[in-house]
């Protein structure tokens with residue numbers, strides 16, 4: 001161990017974008033139980049920086065303030081990745097960690113992995129081995145680059161283990177621990193249940209749909225985005241849709257002149273737009289929704305555990321277990337298919353799912369126990 005003390009690990013935990021925060025929160029909590037074995041610092045790259053995209057999550061999840069904020073912000077993929085690398089390299093040189101932990105598949109995940117490995121620092125990837133096989137997704141490129149470099153690959157399901165093995169990763173690097181995002185969900189479910197967010201918005205439990213949309217392939221093309229909203233408007237004739245809007249999507253809807261879709265009618269039907277919500281308020285809305293329409297990765301997993309039908313507006317998923325075992329259907333972005341999938345839910349043709357193995361709230365504990373014993 002480079003830190004001088006025997007059996008002592010100095011760890012840099014990295015987060016960058018919204019879906020990273022709920023994955024890292026339980027890992028930090030679990031690490032706090034090992035003060036004699038682990039020293040850890042939290043690095044925020046600043047990929048997401050708006051109050052509602054970043055700080056609100058730290059507050060809701062009881063996460064410590066980042067020890068180091070790289071303040072990188074938005075930019076093209078190359079700009080963002082490059083900026084994170086330049087700034088994170090400096091942090092690694094100053095802090096000299098034994099290990100860097102990255103989560104998920106965002107640009108910050110890949111950028112920090114490459115940087116640390118080139119400095120000879122070990123890296124662990126939490127949520128390794130997921131594959132959509134769709135190289136037009138920036139996240140797929142991030143996943144592949146990250147996994148090929150990492151020393152320890154913590155996986156959410158046996159399918160991810162198989163993907164890694166098929167790519168030639170040695171067995172001893174692959175550790176199936178379950179899903180840390182579900183740790184966070186289970187820790188906060190009771191708290192979220194008590195909120196009145198839905199009622200305050202005039203929504204009855206089970207009488208609305210939840211929507212999130214931010215994937216470039218859905219929102220960066222006017223025709224595709226318009227087609228999706230034609231379908232959504234039609235669903236919203238029967239079931240109001242609540243839509244916490246991602247800044248990227250808001251920007252594109254304004255550019256394409258599609259904001260007329262974002263209206264709740266006087267009879268309570270239509271699309272109710274909100275700013276991006278904090279973790280607890282969002283969880284409250286999702287757990288009480290009749291169905292969720294989304295292009296998010298994490299939400300496919302959360303709805304599976306909550307038993308809420310999920311309609312994924314993408315052509316593929318890196319999380320097939322949510323389809324095989326959970327409540328998810330992956331249907332693309334064609335209007336007729338979206339309407340048919342929503343009708344299946346409305347007419348009761350969708351049966352509840354099964355919670356995958358080790359999605360039990362203890363995944364972060366498994367990761368930290370493993371690191372303390374093996375890293």
Ligand code: UD1
Nearest residue numbers: 017018019047048049050053074075106107138139247248
């Ligand atoms: C990123 C991740 C994606 C993840 C998503 C969750 C990559 C390649 N993509 O996508 O995998 O599902 O986060 O939200 O890492 N913006 C703001 N305020 C912010 C952050 C972003 O206004 O705090 C706007 C900016 O216009 C920015 C755009 O959103 O250019 C996109 O942000 P970016 O971080 O590049 O990607 P996301 O679409 O958020």
